[in-house]
Amino acid sequence: MSVTPRIRVQEVDGLKVVRFLDHHLFDERTVREAAEQIAAILPNDGSPIRLVIDFSDVDLISSTFLSKLILLQRRVDGTHGKLRLCELSSVLEQVFRTSNLDRLFKIDRDQRAAVESFQ
16 A cells, blocks of 8 residues: 655755645544654654744644644754744644644744744
């Protein structure tokens, strides 16, 4: 059984920028596959993870996906790396605010600002 690509990865100034190919990160399979595909692109040698996650095309996320993001943030913190989220719709911004996750994650308005924050 082949796995459906859930993300597109781009290297920008030595960091990875992830964009989602799905508009809804909601059902269990999509969330699991997206999380696994993000994990697969990260270094496993203990070097700092430098990652931007761009939500440009995402309209809906589940609480399960939020928990995967929290685990990802912990992994990034464990490497003394940096994770930035960007391009959240007003609906997604509200989800992060309501759940107080805007305090855990660094959120930038656009991808350019997120990438520049690494310099």
